[in-house]
Amino acid sequence: MRWIAGGTYTGEALDFARQAFGSSQLDRKVAIVLTDGRSDTRRDAKPLSSLCSVPNIRVVGIGIGDIFRWASYATMLEEITCLGTASPGLYLKITDDVQLLEDSFFNNVTGYICQDKKCPDYTCPANFQEATDIVFMLDGSSSVGQANFYRAREFVENMAARLLSQDRGGLLRLSVMQYSDGQQQRVEVPFTARVEDVLTGLAATLCMDGATDLPAALAFLTSTLQREGRSAVPRKVVVFTDGRSVASAWAAIPRAAAALAENTQLLAVTVGEGFDEAGVCQLVMGQANGFDYHVVDSRVHRVALYSDLARRVVMQSLARKLSKAL
Template sequence: MELLEDTFLENVTQFICKEKKCPDYSCSIQFNTSTDITFLVDSSTSVGNKNFETTKTFVKRLAERFLDAKVKAAVRLAVIQYSKNQEIEVQFSDNYGEAAERINQMVFMNDATDVGAALSRVIANYRDNSRNAKRKVLLFTDGRSQGDLVHNIEQQAQAVKAANVDMYVIAVGDQVHETNLRALVAGQAIDYDIDHGARHLFRVKDYPTLLKGVFYQTISKQMSLN
């Protein structure tokens, strides 16, 4: 499966954004119901500190888009970074300034990767701190997790779904675990729903590409629509 290129992303954003006044492929987003969104940021050794810092910048761009969105009800954001362990860096908040400051202060963990435990932490945080709102999580991963088999990933993804959390995944690089990515997005690796995957699985060739073109607009628009 090919990685998304800037030209393709621009075409997608042009199609999604119907507003005539949108300059430079910039389009507004709107949430029609209260929504709690979690960014689950990969802070494992394989990412590297430089790419981790790039991810922080990208998350701030998305956070600003989400919290500046036209809303009929409130949008709140949480940020959790994970490697072998997890750390809640931003608890659900609608204050971009405070969220951005805490994101800036995030320190690279530089440890092994445990996606399953990270998703369990997301579920627990929604259970303890969310409200009567839509629940969405944006997971940064290459699909690889220390010691996790595909079956374990499927079980954890199904637990996320059972907690009424809608999973979105950003897969970075071409050395990804494709089967695990499908399991994360769909809850199963077999009988993968391509249409669902197209709306929930986003691919970039490397971390610098996160900050190029309109990728952050495409992600935010798609997450606000579903």
């Protein structure tokens, strides 16, 4: 999906949606409209209430502040969501699109949609179909900072609890490693299927607070997996990284990543905008250039802030990526 970047013909868009609903045979219909509440009503002849004529529909309007931080227009949102009709909808106003990720917001929307029947399960379960060894590699570099390191550590604790507690078939093992400069790599939690082992090991894990040597970390990972990993079992490795490494080692990233066994897949977690895109691509692709960005996108987990790692939706999304077959 690409940004159209044109004028705002909201009525035209809603009428297009109305026509799409025309062929639906279902008893219940839901439309969720994300908008800043503005529309070029002088040139757009279609009414903002276009969806209100669709039988058995619930319209949810989400008013988001625009790029100038102006609040969404309530009057247009009311018209879009059929307020004042026999089947009024719901509109919610938020100031920033980041709020779309908040659990309370998500619960408000799904609670309204499913108010007269049991909601489907939106917990995004990670269903592993085969035995898998999972490794989390924490970046203990000084550039991360101790506060952010401990946020990442807490995220791994939560992920471990989620993955292992839901593993009814005993398919998963999980390990945690930490890396920093060329001489500092360590297994913080050996492979285990017990949540308690992970929590105990991470509680004693302190930030190394050194430089960053990603190729050395990957070499350590390779040797550890050769000793401790199950040979015939897929391996998923989640690396916290900004794609950077000391200058003397940077060019070795793709070679070190490519040296991992074929049944090993690297995923990267990046935080903020200050990461080295080429370095991250080399890490997850195991090659110096010619990246397939569809593959890169499926293997890179981006969050805006370290505090976002505490959001349930971030954990759900990564768990789903981990559960997909190689």
